[in-house]
Amino acid sequence: MTNKNTPEYLIIDWGTSNLRIFLMSDNDTLLSKKESVMGLLKVENGNFAAVLESILMDWLPNFHKLPIFMAGMVGSANGWFAVDYVETHVNLRKLSNKSYHFDLPWSAPATIVPGIVHCNNNTKDVMRGEEVQVFGLLEHIGINNRKTNSLTAILPGTHSKHVSVYQDEITEISSFMTGELFSVISQHTILSKDLSVQHFNSDAFSLGVKEGQTTQLTRVLFQARTHKLFNIIENEYVESYLSGLLIGNELQHVAKQPVYLIGSPNLCNSYQLACDILAIPATCLNGDDCFISGMIRLKQNLSFNKN
Template identity: 45%
Template sequence: MTDESADASWLVIDWGTTNFRAFAMSSSGKVIKRKEAKKGLLQVKQGEFANELKRLLESWLPNYTSLPVFMAGMVGSQQGWVDVPYAATPVDLNELAGQGHSFILPWGAPATIYPGVCHKRGKGQYDVMRGEEVQLIGAASLLGESTFHAVMPGTHSKYALMEDSCLKAFSTFMTGEMYSVLSQHTILGRGLSTDTASKSAKAFLKGVEESSPEQLTRQLFLVRTHRLFENLKQEEVLDYLSGLLIGHEIKSVATLISSKDLTKPVNIIGSHGLNEKYQLAFNAVGLTSQILDGDRCFIEGMKQLQKVIANETSAVV
């Protein structure tokens, strides 16, 4: 049986805070092999990134030493391998590619770490992202559109506006982290377990309906009182909490989208479970949305960046 990895021409790596993901790419841009590991930044000692990458690759791809490596995500942060300065909005594909940090790995292969993006709001306030900008570039290519709105669910969920092929603005919502903290470390989740949650769409939608972009902390106490007065079953409480938080985010996002754009679908870019929840919430508040696979967008974005690096013309963005 032939080894598919022998056909690999370059590597794409998404190295985040908690996870490491690698994709072996063919010369035509097809994913021929992938690897995932719980080896994020938090598990790598400073100064050991090259050694850790070698350990992760050598048992996976025998010919890894000859392959160029393209990386994005928190690997380019202050806590990562190299602190690659943020590109500032508005920023397009060519600017992102041009601001990548290139170097030679200890085994002689070339490597590039792409920058994240920062967005300055009023009064010196900033938003930042690392990795999501690659997904947005990929989404633009896959959609064949230069202007669209997107939400990228996660621990720190992002709302972004792509306009005229540029990432123009974005906002961060700590929705996922808030859910984790509230469900595990406050009275709202005491005695409950995510393992026993019912995955109740009805309870989730009740949370979306009762959420408010202006009164989050007040509405959160309903998690306690609905449980106290048995308006929710024990196993529905966390679904309701999830609905409150995601509903708060969705309704806040709606205020950021101009009325002329409300008829266009918001693109939800992420993983399977969260994508479906967000689409349910968008439907509940009367906004149209469509789901794009986060991995597919990331890989497509890295392909577009690699084309620029190789002095090729990007097909879409």
């Protein structure tokens, strides 16, 4: 009989900037977690196997026989292997069937889950990794606890994702460069000049959310400067205003119906506050919890031969 604390497999969320590894038991219980800044951008010459082996050797001396299940940008054109996107509508089985299997240099089996592409007329939108969290969300809330067949999930981040789900299928994706815009604008534009040390202020954030309800974002963005010049917001709260403005603009077309926020507590808290201001009912869920739950379900659906 397998001990419930015996390591059985690894789940990996490998993104552009970071790497998160979850050690799982035979009964799908999380045993331990490892985080690293060795995202795709820091892996030189495509040496993903060497980087992963080095990290695992320092953490888990007996990892060599553990199957590994990966998702995220590791399956992109700049990742370990380029795994084709699966086109919406997508359920767990379809995503599992299109997963890519290979053997690691140390002979353990590995799987990379594909991302999803959504086509709308002549435009396309994509995501990698977030789809796993959305399927994990469905596990957390349970089909019997859903009041309707459809739901909306919002995953804040560098490129925030809005995901529509009908029954057990992802049907639509919309991406917003909110996080990246905040980083660029707050560090490399006139709006970042002569700022004191920044502190969060709910009033400045709320003002930003409300003024973000506009189709003229590039005009309203300049108010981050004029509001400071004319003492409408204090110098130390400019980034609070800017954050509210960008998040509010992202959320302006979200229906006043319940949404689920999936991600880190800090990001979700900001979106939760913005949703409260805009009268959008929102529930926050931890991103890692949803990722693990989604990967467990995917693993159960995979036609995978264990060695």
